[in-house]
Amino acid sequence: MRTPVVHHALRRRRARRLRALWTGGELLVTVGVVLLLLVVHQLWWTNREARQGAERKVQALEREWGAPEASSSAGGSVSTPAAGSTGVASPSGVRKQGRTAVSGPVRPGPSQAYAVLVIPRLSLRAPVAEDVSKADVLNKGYVGHYPGTAQPGQAGNFALAGHRNTHGEPFRYLNRLRRGDSFTVETRSATYTYVVGQVLPRTSPVDGGVIAPVPRSRVDPSYGYDRPGYYLTLTTCTPEFTSRYRLVVWGVLASARPR
Structure with missing residues (x-):
């Protein structure tokens, strides 16, 4: 009778391979769960927390001002100021229509929320804070004001930035704005009220011309304005979930109403 030969070394090698495969599988599952949790945190939790915080700040500002206004008031029809071939409202154009800008002394401190941006088409009400710091402003779901640019209602360019994805993503649907849409900035x-004049679908993150006092893209000079006026610039990242380019929306002051 033939005695079977047991290859113990072969069995040990197979056992080691199985343990290695099992350990590798466990590691992959663990990494996958961690990545899933990170995605949930970024796409859901940060949005939830930032939106709630931003809404509380809007309510706090309105209580502080003492006369909250309904967001629907921003959706009414407005007449566009006198404009030239570039669709720009000059200071004289605003005065001729009896809508002189009401621009009191606005000197907010760093990261201080001091205004509310209302965009009816996007169902957006977001606090505006000084500076564009991610940690202190943008990641809170706020819209940030570029330091050194004009303040609301002032001649020049009131330039703002906001996240398009995560952390409240106030500018998630900024690409839906069209020429003629109106939006407001409420202050104390x-x-x-501003009216959208132009939309620049894509430009470089370092295209500083878009927030200049007379905004004009240095990457594509066919977009922008060529004379002084009362402007508001909205900027965010594009395409979604990247920061490779910037989407820019320019508005022109249509009216100013004291509170």
Whole structure:
């Protein structure tokens, strides 16, 4: 009778391979769960927390001002100021229509929320804070004001930035704005209504011309304005979930109403 030969070394090698495969599988599952949790945190939790915080800040500002205004007031029809071939409202154009800008002394401190941006088409009400710091402003779901640019209602360019994805993503659907859409900026002293004049679908993150006092893209000079006026610039990242380019929306002051 033939005695079977047991290859113990072969069995040990197979056992080691199985343990290695099992350990590798466990590691992959663990990494997958961690990545899933990170995605949930970024796409859901940060949005939830930032949106709630931003809404509380809007309510706090309105209580502080003492006269909250309904967001629907921003959706009414407005007449566009006198405009030239570039669709720009000059200071004289605003005065001729009896809508002189109400621009009191606005000197917010760093990261201080001091205004509310209302965009009816996007169902958006977001606090505006000084600076564009991610940690102190943008990641809270706020819209940030570029330091050194004009303030609401002032001649020049009131330039703002906001997240398009995560952390409240106030500018998630900024690409839906079209020429002629109106939106407002509410402050302690006045409410300013702007009308969208131009949309720059894509430009470089370092295209500083878009937030200049007379905004004009340095990457594509066919977009922008060529004379002084009362402007508001909205900027965010594009395409979604990247920061490779910037989407820019320009508005022109249409009216100013004291609170």
